[in-house]
Amino acid sequence: MSRRWATGSLLILLCTPALAAPLTSNTALPVAKGEFVAREQILVRERERPDDATVEVNVLISVLGYGVTPDLAVFGVLPLLDKTLTPPTGPKRSTEGQGDLTLFGRYTLWREDMPGRTARIAALGGVIAPTGDDDDRDNQGRLPRPFQNGTGAWGGLAGIVATWQTLDYQLDGQLVYRGFGSDEAYRPGDVYRFDISLQYRLWPKTLTRGTPGFLYALIEANVIQLDRDVLSGARLDTGGTQWFLTPGIQYVTKRWIVEGGVQLPVEQDRNGNAFADEYIARVGLRFNF
Amino acid sequence: MHKFMFSPLMLLMAASAIAGPRYAIDVDGLACPFCAYGLEKRLLEEPAVERVETDVVQGRMLVEVKDNSALTREQADKAIEDAGFTLRSFEALPQ
Numbered sequence: 092m093s094r095r096w097a098t099g100s101l102l103i104l105l106c107t108p109a110l111a112a113p114l115t116s117n118t119a120l121p122v123a124k125g126e127f128v129a130r131e132q133i134l135v136r137e138r139e140r141p142d143d144a145t146v147e148v149n150v151l152i153s154v155l156g157y158g159v160t161p162d163l164a165v166f167g168v169l170p171l172l173d174k175t176l177t178p179p180t181g182p183k184r185s186t187e188g189q190g191d192l193t194l195f196g197r198y199t200l201w202r203e204d205m206p207g208r209t210a211r212i213a214a215l216g217g218v219i220a221p222t223g224d225d226d227d228r229d230n231q232g233r234l235p236r237p238f239q240n241g242t243g244a245w246g247g248l249a250g251i252v253a254t255w256q257t258l259d260y261q262l263d264g265q266l267v268y269r270g271f272g273s274d275e276a277y278r279p280g281d282v283y284r285f286d287i288s289l290q291y292r293l294w295p296k297t298l299t300r301g302t303p304g305f306l307y308a309l310i311e312a313n314v315i316q317l318d319r320d321v322l323s324g325a326r327l328d329t330g331g332t333q334w335f336l337t338p339g340i341q342y343v344t345k346r347w348i349v350e351g352g353v354q355l356p357v358e359q360d361r362n363g364n365a366f367a368d369e370y371i372a373r374v375g376l377r378f379n380f
Numbered sequence: 381m382h383k384f385m386f387s388p389l390m391l392l393m394a395a396s397a398i399a400g401p402r403y404a405i406d407v408d409g410l411a412c413p414f415c416a417y418g419l420e421k422r423l424l425e426e427p428a429v430e431r432v433e434t435d436v437v438q439g440r441m442l443v444e445v446k447d448n449s450a451l452t453r454e455q456a457d458k459a460i461e462d463a464g465f466t467l468r469s470f471e472a473l474p475q
Contacts (some may be wrong), residue, residue, distance in 0.1 A: 121464025123418025158418070161464045204409025204441050204466035256411045277467065298437040302413050345417045345434075379417040 112254070113288030114339050114352045114373055115311050119199065119211035119254035120157035130154040132375030134290040138366040145367050146238075146366055149173040150190075152375075155303050162199040167192065169222075172240045176343035182340050184231065188240045190223040195248060215267065225274065236277045237329050243274035258298060261290040261307075273321075280318030280330045287312050290341060303345040309352065311337040328361045328363035335371070348377040387435040400430060400447040401475065405456050406468040410439050415465075426451060439468070 112118030122128055136148040151171040158164050170190035177183050195217025202211045223241020227234050236243070250267030269282040294306040317330030340350020354371035361367045405430045410416060416434040423432045423441065427447035445451050453470040460467045 095416060120412075120415060121418070123422050123463040125420055125462070126418045150396055188403075202409070202464075206406070206468065207437075208411050209409035209465075223421050258411050261412070288428070300435050300437050302416055302434050302436040305413055343414050345413045345420075348414055377414070379414065 098178040112261070113263050113286065113290070113311055114309060114341070114350055114375070115313055115335075115337055115354060116178045116263065116284075116286035116288060117197070117215065117250075117252045117265050117267075118261075119197070119202075119213040119252045120209075120256065121161065121199070121211075122156050122164040124158045124161050124350075126158050126301065126379070128156040128377065128379055130156075130375060130377040132373055134371060134373050138364050139369055141364055144179050144366075145177045147175045147177075153312045163196060165194070165196045166217075167194050169193075174238065174240070176238055182231070184229055184234060184238070186224075186227045186229075186238065186240055187232055188204045188227070190225050190240045191242055191246075192222040194218055194220065197252070210236075210253075210255050210256075212251065212253045214264075215248065215250040215252060217248050219248065219269065219271070221245060235247070236322060237279075237327065242279045243273060243277060244271045244279060246271035247278070259292050261288075265286045276323040278321045280320045282318070283316040300344060304342055307337045307341040307343065309337075309341055309350075310337070311335075311352070311354075313337070313354065319365075326366045331359060331361035331365050331367070333360075333368065333369075334358040339373075346379055350375050350377075399444045400449055401451075402473040403443045403445070403451055403456070404442045404469075404471045404473055405460070406470075407439050407441060407460055408466040408468045410434075410436055410465055412436065415470060419460065419465060422463040423456070426455055426459060429457075442473075453464040 093231050132152045134150040137312040138146040156164055156166045172190050173187040175183055175185040195215055197213050197215050199211055199213045219245050221241050225239045225241040225243030227239055238361040246269060248269045250265055255262045264287045266286050271279040271359050288311040290307040290309040292305050293304055293308050315333045319326040320329045334357045335354040336357050337352045337354045341350040351374040356368050359367040405411050413436055416436050420432045420434055423429055428445040429443055430446045431444040456470050457467045
């Protein structure tokens with residue numbers, strides 16, 4: 092396998108919870124005991140490399156959350172991917188299928204509830220199971236490992252998330268680490284990320300009574316450090332440091348939320364000849380049931 | 381014309397006459413519509429509860445229970461705690 096095919100991990104895409112909350116990261120808001128929340132998000136990502144190779148990634152991310160206790164919620168995240176790699180010369184290569192399954196728990200460590208507002212801090216921890224195909228092939232042979240839908244390796248995640256929510260706005264911040272083991276001498280790069288999100292109520296402009304739908308404008312920032320993948324001891328040209336800003340909009344009702352936004356790279360320091368993002372567009376729906 | 385005006389009013393009066401006891405419950409920590417749903421579901425799982433209306437803006441839930449039934453503060457407290465929120469006040473409304 093040539094290092095020049097390396098596309099970088101897709102795992103940074105998958106921090107997407109199912110609560111009323113940020114578009115690109117997690118929240119500490121509760122899931123009621125015994126209740127389910129779900130989320131479907133469509134993501135379109137365009138990436139490019141200095142030699143003009145491009146990757147287009149379309150993902151359907153499904154999230155299911157369940158409240159085990161008032162403080163403990165568990166989530167499952169499964170992506171369905173469709174990826175196309177266009178090299179500078181030669182034919183395109185593509186793959187589609189399910190990615191790796193992420194299962195994680197979130198435990199509320201501290202909360203302070205007040206009239207019309209709440210502050211919460213929660214810990215996150217979980218596993219990434221290698222459920223995605225890591226041996227997909229086309230007529231040119233096996234696809235490069237970083238381009239496969241699955242990593243082939245077990246991984247884990249740990250982090251902390253904090254939320255301050257009022258009737259007028261919501262602020263969320265998180266620190267998350269994702270690490271991986273090895274598979275066939277391939278080890279995906281570790282991921283470190285810091286995310287912050289502000290959602291500000293645009294409508295209704297003034298609140299009187301009842302439970303109207305809320306229209307929020309949101310702005311989010313993501314700082315992501317993605318280490319290089321390693322294959323047979325060689326460090327691949329993947330990852331780097333990225334800073335995104337995400338403007339978006341969200342309409343929230345009691346039963347469902349519809350939302351959308353675009354992650355725009357502000358600064359990208361890629362590792363060697365690694366791919367960097369042009370944009371990541373997200374639209375989605377969340378629902379209580 | 382009078383017939384149309386009287387009919388809804390009479391229905392409303394009849395409905396209040398057969399309604400069970402009602403309670404006003406103030407909840408701390410409730411600040412968005414999406415979070416209210418889990419809270420309503422937890423309260424509706426109480427066997428006595430017939431209907432719940434949430435006022436997110438006021439942080440208040442109006443709970444109506446079945447005729448000849450009652451809701452205790454402890455039951456309301458547990459339902460709200462299970463939903464991840466905090467009971468601030470519990471008041472039985474006059475019939």
